[in-house]
Amino acid sequence: MQAILATLGYVLSPDRQQVLMIRRDARPDDIHYGYYNGLGGKLEPGEDVVAGLRREIHEEAGLDCTGIELAGTVSWPGFGRNGENWFGFLFRVTEWTGDPHTSNDEGSLHWMPVEEILAGKHPMWESDRHFLPLVFATTPQVFHGVMPFTAGKAVSWDFTTL
Template sequence: MQATIATLGYVFSADRKNILMIRRDARPDDIHFGYYNGLGGKLEPGEDVAAGMRREIREEAGLSCDALDFAGTISWPGFGKDGGNWFGFLFRITAWSGRPMETNAEGSLHWTPVSDVLAGNVPMWESDRHFLPLVFADSPTVFHGVMPFAGGKALSWSYTEL
């Protein structure tokens, strides 16, 4: 399977009660418009996933990652434009330095309570609610998941914890 390789990171506040999320509100033609999401994006040629995650956090939030905690991977067959496949490496960013930007080219940044995200009180992809409890678990374990998409909707979700 050929896929776009990407990162997705969740920057935690010092007390771990909030995460920095982007509200995709800059471009009305964005398929993510109005949704909150973690930070991240596509890897650049020759870039490893840790370097790509650090670059994305720097570009999207103006922060330097002092610690990356690998959460897991997700295969998203059919997620992209025209049914393209995506493969994501997910991270928790638990130590960082700098002052978060308020906005970037994709939207506005917001400190969002983890409890609100897990309770479904934040507008986001419905499919994210399947894997975020694994990312935000009190005692997380690395997981590998697959979430096939068709027509912009997740068809199923399965994962294995290591």
């Protein structure tokens, strides 16, 4: 399977009670328009996943990541606008320096209570609700999941933990 490689980072407040989310509200033609999401994006050629995460967090939020934990990976076959396959490396950013931006070219940035994100109180991809409890678990385990998409909707979810 050929896939677009990407990172998705969840920047946590020092007490781990809040997470910095982007509300994709800058471009109405954005596939993520109106949704809250973690920060990240596609890897660039020659870039490893940690370097890609650090670059994306710096570009999108103005923060430098100093504490990073791998939460897991998710394969999203058929996810893209034209049915592309995506493979994401998901991280918790537990330590960082800098003052976060309030917005970027993709949308506005907001500190959101983790419990509200887990309770589904904000617009997000419905499918994120399957893996976010693993990302924000009190005693996290690295997970590897697969979530096939058809016509813009997740059709199943399966994962294993290490």
